[in-house]
Amino acid sequence: MKKPPNLSIIRGLLFTYSTENIKDLEIEELIVSKNVNNTTELSELFDTLTKPEFISYTKDDQNWLISTLSHYLSTDDNFDSVFYLFDTYFDDEVSDHRQFMKVLLECLTRYQTEATENKFD
Numbered sequence: 001m002k003k004p005p006n007l008s009i010i011r012g013l014l015f016t017y018s019t020e021n022i023k024d025l026e027i028e029e030l031i032v033s034k035n036v037n038n039t040t041e042l043s044e045l046f047d048t049l050t051k052p053e054f055i056s057y058t059k060d061d062q063n064w065l066i067s068t069l070s071h072y073l074s075t076d077d078n079f080d081s082v083f084y085l086f087d088t089y090f091d092d093e094v095s096d097h098r099q100f101m102k103v104l105l106e107c108l109t110r111y112q113t114e115a116t117e118n119k120f121d
Contacts (some may be wrong), residue, residue: 003064005071010082010101013065016049017088031089037096039103046107054111062112069105073098 015021017031030048034041054062072079079097094100 002067003060005068006064007068007072007077007079007082009065009068010079010104011086013050013054014082014086014088016053017090019087019089028089032091034090035092036090036094036100037092039099042100042103043107046104050104050107051111054108055115062108066105066108066112069101069108073101073105 034045036042
């Protein structure tokens, strides 16, 4: 059964970057060192910190995250509810929430494709 889109799961995935979560100075410094408003640096950050968590999810949960992002991006949602009262280690405010989510979607889709391809190697 396909799960309906739910933005709270995106916030859960991004909990990696929350000040409430991290107690590792090295990870904090990595997050602060990246410009989250730069597509390349944001992708690098996702590759390092989000990819391992995402890959550990079941295929169904991976699909749910991807379909949720795709759905809300197609509805012109501004994703303010994801970032509302969400304190992160990002050095800068995320200036364009939709662009941030587009980059996240691109990365998640790539991770899922890579994981599928690696199963057949």
